[in-house]
Amino acid sequence: MSSSIVQMDPNGLSALHRDIVTLLPAFPVTLPKLAMATKSAQRPLEFLWDGLIWLAVACHLFLSPYTKVEESFNLQACHDILRHHFNLQAWDHLQFPGSVPRTFLGALGTSIVAFPFGGLQGPMLLRAVRLVVGSFSVLATARFRAVMAQEWGEAASRFFAIIVVAQFHLPFYMSRTLPNVFALQIATLAHAEFLQANSVSAYKCLILLSLAAAVFRCDLLVLIAPVGLSLLWQRRVNFFKAALVTALAAFLGACLSIVVDSILWQRWLWPEFEVLWFNTAENKSSEWGTQPFLWYFYSAIPRALLGSLPLALLGLFLEPRSRLPVAVAMTFVLLYSFLPHKELRFIFPALPLLNAAAAAGAARVIRWK
Numbered sequence: 001m002s003s004s005i006v007q008m009d010p011n012g013l014s015a016l017h018r019d020i021v022t023l024l025p026a027f028p029v030t031l032p033k034l035a036m037a038t039k040s041a042q043r044p045l046e047f048l049w050d051g052l053i054w055l056a057v058a059c060h061l062f063l064s065p066y067t068k069v070e071e072s073f074n075l076q077a078c079h080d081i082l083r084h085h086f087n088l089q090a091w092d093h094l095q096f097p098g099s100v101p102r103t104f105l106g107a108l109g110t111s112i113v114a115f116p117f118g119g120l121q122g123p124m125l126l127r128a129v130r131l132v133v134g135s136f137s138v139l140a141t142a143r144f145r146a147v148m149a150q151e152w153g154e155a156a157s158r159f160f161a162i163i164v165v166a167q168f169h170l171p172f173y174m175s176r177t178l179p180n181v182f183a184l185q186i187a188t189l190a191h192a193e194f195l196q197a198n199s200v201s202a203y204k205c206l207i208l209l210s211l212a213a214a215v216f217r218c219d220l221l222v223l224i225a226p227v228g229l230s231l232l233w234q235r236r237v238n239f240f241k242a243a244l245v246t247a248l249a250a251f252l253g254a255c256l257s258i259v260v261d262s263i264l265w266q267r268w269l270w271p272e273f274e275v276l277w278f279n280t281a282e283n284k285s286s287e288w289g290t291q292p293f294l295w296y297f298y299s300a301i302p303r304a305l306l307g308s309l310p311l312a313l314l315g316l317f318l319e320p321r322s323r324l325p326v327a328v329a330m331t332f333v334l335l336y337s338f339l340p341h342k343e344l345r346f347i348f349p350a351l352p353l354l355n356a357a358a359a360a361g362a363a364r365v366i367r368w369k
Contacts, residue, residue, distance in 0.1 A: 046142075046145070046146070046149070046154075046157070046158075047142075049145065049157075049158055049161040050138060050141070050142040050145065050161070052161055052162075052165055053138050053141055053142075053161055053164055053165055053171070054134070054135065054138045055165075056164070056165040056171040057134040057137065057138060057171050057174045057175050058131065058134065058175075059171075060171050060172045060174075060175065061127060061130050061131060061134060061175045062127065064172070065123060065126060065127055065130070066126075067126075067176065067177070070178055070345075071176050071177045071178050073093065073098055073102045073177075074102070074106055074107045074110075074177035074178070074179070074182075075126065075129065075130075075177040076092045076093070077091075077092075077093065077104055077107035077108075077111075078107045078110055078111050078114065078129045078177065079092075079125065079129075080092055080093075081104075081107060081108065081111040082111050082114065082115065082117075082118035082125065082129075083118065088264065088266070091264075093264075093265070094266070097265075099278070099284075100271070100274050100275050100278045101261070101265055101269055101271045101274055102179060102271050102275075103179075103215055103216065103257050103260070103261050103271045103272065104260060104261055104264050105215055105216075105256070105257060105260060105261075106177075106179065106182040106215075106216060107177070108260070110129060110132050110133055110136075110177070111129075113132045113136075114128055114129050114132045117129075129177065130175040130176065130177065131175065133174075133175050133176065133177055133181060133182075134174050134175030136185050137174035137175065137181065137184070137185050137188075138174070140184075140185040140186075140188040140189050141164065141174075141188060141352070143188070143189055143192050144160075144188050144189070144191055144192045144195075144352055144356075145157045145160055145161060146192070147192040147193075147195050147196060148160055148195065148356060148359070150196075151195050151196060151197070151321070152195075152319070152321060152322075152356075152359075152360055152363075153363060155363035155366065155367070156319075156356070156359045156360045156362075156363040157359070159358075159359035159360075159362040159363055159366075160355055160356060160358075160359035162359075163308045163311075163355050163358055163359055163362075164355060166306070166307065166308075167304070167305065167306050167308065167355075168306065169303070169304045169344060169351075170304070170348075170351060170355075173345065173348070178345060179216045179217055180216075180217060180345040180346065180348050181345075181348070182212075182216045182217075183212045183213075183216040183217035183220060183348070183349065184348040184349055186208050186209070186211065186212035186216070187208070187209065187212055187220065187223065187348075187349035187352075188349075188352050189208050190204075190205045190206075190208035190209045190212070190227075191205075191325070191349075191352050191353055191356075193205035193208065194227060194230075194231075194325065194328075195325065195356075197234075197236070198236070199236050199237065201236075202231045202234075202236035202237045202242075203237060203241075203242065203245050205227060205231070206224065206227070206228065206231070206237070206242055206245055206246045206249070207245060207246075207249040208249075209223060209224045209227060209246075210224065210245075210246045210247075210249035210250040210253065211249050211250070211252070211253040212253075213250060213253075213272070214249075214250040214251075214252075214253030214254040214257065214272060215253045215254075215256065215257050215272065216272070217272070218272040218273070218275055218276040219276075219279075219336065219339075219346065220349065222332055222335045222336050223328075223332045223349055223350075224246065225331075225335070226327070226328045226331035226332055226335075227328055228242060228246070230324055230327070230328055234324075254270055254272075254273075257270055257271060257272065258270045279339065279341070280339070283340070285339070285340075285341035286340045286341050288341055289341060290340040290341055290342070291340070291341075291342040293337050293338075294337065295337070295342050296333045296336065296337055296342060296347055297333070297337075300342070300344045300347060301333070301347070301350075301354070303344070304344060304347075304351055305351070305354060305355070305358065308354075308355060308358035309358070311357075311358035311359075311361040311362050311365075312326070312354050312355070312357045312358040312361060313361070314358075314361035314362075314364070314365065315356075315357035315358055315359070315360040315361025315362075315364070316357055316361070318360070318361055318364040318365075319357070319360035319361065319363075319364055321360070322356060322357035322360045322361075325353040325356060325357065326353060326354065326357045328353060329349075329350035329351075329353040329354050330350070332347070332349065332350050333347050333350050
């Protein structure tokens with residue numbers, strides 16, 4: 001496995017966004033019609049908005065198909081699964097294990113869906129695998145939008161799609177084989193449960209976050225804390241039952257990871273525990289650079305949200321239902337800021353909640369007309 005990093009083409013990405021801007025006016029539902037959208041709107045047409053997000057993800061993929069080192073493990077794992085099958089001695093990770101072991105569960109799930117494309121060669125196989133990952137991300141986003149439409153109205157749901165398409169970072173990363181992206185997919189499904197007002201959804205939210213934390217990104221523990229406190233404050237969960245459900249889901253996720261990954265790594269291990277120990281107890285992630293404590297707030301979040309940041313602030317004031325999700329997202333980012341090594345991908349789970357607030361703000365503004 002090569003450790004070289006292929007540089008992205010910024011000119012190509014700029015051209016992508018110019019194309020997207022020209023596509024939006026031709027889309028069948030105009031902004032004034034968004035204001036009139038209600039829960040009685042025909043849901044079958046909503047797949048067009050999800051298709052718009054998928055199109056943006058696909059455009060990013062084909063304009064910037066190559067990867068960097070953080071994505072290499074899962075991408076190479078997909079290659080080995082699809083090409084070498086059960087011949088573990090031919091798999092790359094035994095010779096190039098990386099700084100910390102990672103779980104194979106995301107690569108296994110991706111490869112099962114990508115299996116029909118296993119005969120492709122080189123860059124074409126890379127694109128096929130990434131297209132599967134991107135489609136998973138879009139499906140999770142579609143679920144989140146469907147709940148937004150149910151709870152906050154169709155207008156906010158459709159504005160959410162427009163905001164995601166108009167941004168750079170989310171569509172760019174949604175097809176990339178990062179553990180953060182696999183965790184984001186599950187976190188987005190958890191957010192959909194969080195937006196609902198019933199008790200069953202609250203427990204589903206905790207289960208999903210716990211599974212994602214145990215398997216893909218242990219740092220989601222930092223998100224489980226504010227989410228759990230919010231659900232307790234809303235009286236949607238019982239403390240002891242919630243603690244039991246969360247612990248049980250994490251335990252089952254850890255067991256699944258230990259069984260599968262110990263076989264494939266050929267030693268007993270729980271990858272996310274080793275990652276947690278590496279990043280926190282040993283603080284070795286700082287060897288890859290550090291940022292000031294507030295870097296996420298003054299740099300990462302404004303760049304990720306772009307023009308939707310003012311709308312998110314507006315939604316915070318105009319849409320009361322957006323305040324708790326925003327509080328959860330910002331608490332997550334604040335707690336994560338204590339880790340000296342900072343990267344935008346670490347706070348991906350906060351972005352759907354902040355975009356939801358921005359979409360709610362845009363819907364309120366249009367409704368005033």
